[in-house]
Amino acid sequence: DAGVTQSPTHLIKTRGQQVTLRCSPKSGHDTVSWYQQALGQGPQFIFQYYEEEERQRGNFPDRFSGHQFPNYSSELNVNALLLGDSALYLCASSRELGSTDYGYTFGSGTRLTVV
Amino acid sequence: QKEVEQDPGPLSVPEGAIVSLNCTYSNSAFQYFMWYRQYSRKGPELLMYTYSSGNKEDGRFTAQVDKSSKYISLFIRDSQPSDSATYLCAMRMNTGFQKLVFGTGTRLLVSP
Numbered sequence: 001d002a003g004v005t006q007s008p009t010h011l012i013k014t015r016g017q018q019v020t021l022r023c024s025p026k027s028g029h030d031t032v033s034w035y036q037q038a039l040g041q042g043p044q045f046i047f048q049y050y051e052e053e054e055r056q057r058g059n060f061p062d063r064f065s066g067h068q069f070p071n072y073s074s075e076l077n078v079n080a081l082l083l084g085d086s087a088l089y090l091c092a093s094s095r096e097l098g099s100t101d102y103g104y105t106f107g108s109g110t111r112l113t114v115v
Numbered sequence: 116q117k118e119v120e121q122d123p124g125p126l127s128v129p130e131g132a133i134v135s136l137n138c139t140y141s142n143s144a145f146q147y148f149m150w151y152r153q154y155s156r157k158g159p160e161l162l163m164y165t166y167s168s169g170n171k172e173d174g175r176f177t178a179q180v181d182k183s184s185k186y187i188s189l190f191i192r193d194s195q196p197s198d199s200a201t202y203l204c205a206m207r208m209n210t211g212f213q214k215l216v217f218g219t220g221t222r223l224l225v226s227p
Contacts, residue, residue, distance in 0.1 A: 004158070033214070040123065042203050042217030043159070056214055090158055092215075104149075104215060106158035 004107035006091050012113045013081050019112060021076040025093030026105045032074040034066060035090040037109070043090055049074055050096060081114045088112075118142050121204055121218025130227050134191040138204035138218045141185065145216070146209035148180050150189045153201045153220065162202075163189065194225045 005024040013019050025032050031050045035043035045058035049068035068074045072093075078085055088109040121138045128134055136150075147166055151159035163178040165171045165187075171178045177190040187206075191198055201220040208214075 035215075035217075040219070042119075042121070042205075042219045043215070045214045045216070048214065058214070104161060106151075106160070108156075108158045111156075 004091055004093050004105050006089075006107035006110050008110060009108070010111045010113075012115060015081055015083060015114055017081050018077065018079045019081060021078075021089050021091075021110045021112070023074045023076070023091030023093075023107060025072050025074070025091075029093035029095055029105065030072050031094045031096055032068055032072065033092045033094070033104075034074070034076045035092060035106075036060070037088040037090055039087070046076070078112075083114050086112060086114045116141060118216050119204065119206065119218040122221055123219050125222040125224050127224045127226065128194055130194060130196060130225055132194050132225070134194050134198070134223060134225075136189040136191075136202050136204075136221050136223070138187050139185055140187070140206060140216075142208075142216075143182070143185065144208045145206040147207045148178070148187050149205045149215070150176075150178055151203040151205060151217075153203060155200075159203055159205075191223075194223075196225050196227050199223055199225045 007022045033048040034046040037043040047057040052068045063079045065077045090109045091107045092104045094104045119140045149164040150162045153159045165180050168180045168182045175192045179188040201222045203220040204218040205215045
């Protein structure tokens, strides 16, 4: 049973560029959340998608946007990259509240370096 | 003040030691409490979760939640070198949304 799959694994971008990160959730999961983890820090919530809609958003600027597709996969887009956007970007999938599955399955992340 | 506080460590112990990892939090609305293990260059892996107060045991791991003190703990018995990783506490409210709030993580080093 495949877990959460993220691509690419690593990415180097230049300041001002745009980037798209991709996530396929664990089989049976319909909710996708994105987190940013800076070096030496815990993950910070960016936003969550359910039924192709952004349901909740953390304290991140509008440069961060996302999308969820009918097959539950998701993309994270970051525009006008800043050096401070360098981090590990984690995708977590889960089932909608109401199930007994409280597990949040994380992918291995995409390490983004902005130079 | 951060919502969740966690000592970043590193915490160095010899193999076989009992390890105690802790987090404090400020938001009394948190109801679900989790511990994740993260190896270098990997995503977090769920170890334990607890709803509200109490203890939960799974093999060598025991999670404790004291909501009156806003304090949670993870104990690892008979620690192994393979336990060397960063341990993240996480918590969320009992609402329809599933946003997790993480601590900074404690780096644990278990020496043979």
